[in-house]
Structure formats: structure tokens, C-alpha cells
Amino acid sequence: MSYDRAAAWYLLCEWTENVNLRKHALAVEAAMRAHARRLGQDQEAWGIVGLLHDFDYEKNPTVESHVWVGAKHLREQGWPEAWVRAIEGHASYTGVPRDTEMARCLFAVDELSGFITACTLVRPEKAVANVPVESVLKRMKEPAFAKKVNREEIRQGAEEIGMPLEQHIVLVRDAMAGIADVLELPPKG
Numbered sequence: 639m640s641y642d643r644a645a646a647w648y649l650l651c652e653w654t655e656n657v658n659l660r661k662h663a664l665a666v667e668a669a670m671r672a673h674a675r676r677l678g679q680d681q682e683a684w685g686i687v688g689l690l691h692d693f694d695y696e697k698n699p700t701v702e703s704h705v706w707v708g709a710k711h712l713r714e715q716g717w718p719e720a721w722v723r724a725i726e727g728h729a730s731y732t733g734v735p736r737d738t739e740m741a742r743c744l745f746a747v748d749e750l751s752g753f754i755t756a757c758t759l760v761r762p763e764k765a766v767a768n769v770p771v772e773s774v775l776k777r778m779k780e781p782a783f784a785k786k787v788n789r790e791e792i793r794q795g796a797e798e799i800g801m802p803l804e805q806h807i808v809l810v811r812d813a814m815a816g817i818a819d820v821l822e823l824p825p826k827g
């Protein structure tokens with residue numbers, strides 16, 4: 639088999655019916671591509687890691703199964719080991735160290751992309767491109783807003799990649815805005 643974007647998308651869709659989970663994968667893919675661009679790395683590879691990071695989640699949503707089942711399957715299929723390790727590293731409970739930029743960026747964009755989606759959906763025009771960084775930062779301080787998103791992980795993620803949080807928010811927001819149609823969000827307000 640070939641380990642390309644088409645194969646990754648096929649695998650994701652085979653395991654994941656939930657549209658919002660697919661959109662999460664696509665948002666993380668876009669953000670990973672943006673980081674690859676920033677760092678002069680392989681955008682396709684980084685995008686695939688984003689696309690696949692939660693592919694097992696729908697069927698394995700617990701800490702005992704999520705990532706473990708997926709990583710095993712990816713290894714059996716022969717996906718590159720560095721990609722599998724980056725995917726394992728996005729869940730801190732695996733204990734797999736984020737020892738590559740790819741792994742650190744994946745962790746950094748995962749929670750943040752979900753949080754930006756939440757910030758987008760409460761705006762009247764629901765356009766991701768228009769979400770001000772200040773409003774994302776403000777919402778992060780409201781514990782009742784998007785409660786399930788771990789703020790500490792968002793901060794830690796930016797720190798691990800050595801980017802000021804504001805800049806990182808802009809990068810992820812703009813990457814998501816670039817695929818707003820796919821995410822079914824209006825491109826502009």
C-alpha cells in the first residue's frame with residue numbers, strides 16, 4: 639500500500655463515521671500543514687499525521703484503548719514509525735515522549751483547534767477567519783466555556799514548540815480558515 643494522504647483519509651473514514659470527528663481530523667491536518675510550512679518540513683507527511691491522530695477514537699474512546707489500538711494498527715499496516723510515535727505522543731498518558739517537532743506540533747494544535755472551533759461557533763457570523771485572538775485568550779479564562787478543552791494543554795503545547803500563544807492561535811486559526819468550506823464554516827463574516 640502507499641502511505642499517502644488518500645490512504646490516510648480512507649483509513650480515517652473507515653474507522654470514523656462521526657462528522658465532527660472527521661472535521662477535527664481535517665482541522666488538525668490543516669494546522670499541521672501550516673506548521674510544516676513554517677518549519678520547511680514535508681507538508682503531506684505532517685498533514686497525514688494530523689489526519690490520522692484520532693482515527694481510532696470513535697471505536698476506542700477510552701485512555702485504555704485510544705491511541706494504543708490505532709498505533710498498533712498503523713504499525714501493522716507499515717506506516718512510518720516516526721509518524722506513529724508522533725501520534726502516540728499526542729496523548730500524554732501514553733508516556734511516549736514528544737521528541738520530534740512533528741510530535742510537539744501535533745500536541746500543540748490538537749486541543750487548540752477544537753477550542754477555536756468552539757470560539758467560532760458562538761460568534762454570530764460563525765466565520766473562523768474573523769475570530770480575534772483576544773477573544774480566544776479571553777475564552778480560555780472562562781472555565782464554563784467549552785469545559786472539555788484542556789487549557790493547560792493548550793498553553794503547554796505552545797510552550798513546547800517555543801511559540802508565543804498569540805502567534806500559535808493565529809497560525810491555527812488561519813490554517814482552519816483556509817479550509818473553512820470543508821469544515822462547513824463560512825469563510826468570512
Ligand SMILES: [Fe+2]
Pocket residue numbers: 691692695704728729
Ligand atoms: Fe486523541
Ligand SMILES: [Fe+2]
Pocket residue numbers: 662666691692748749
Ligand atoms: Fe484530537
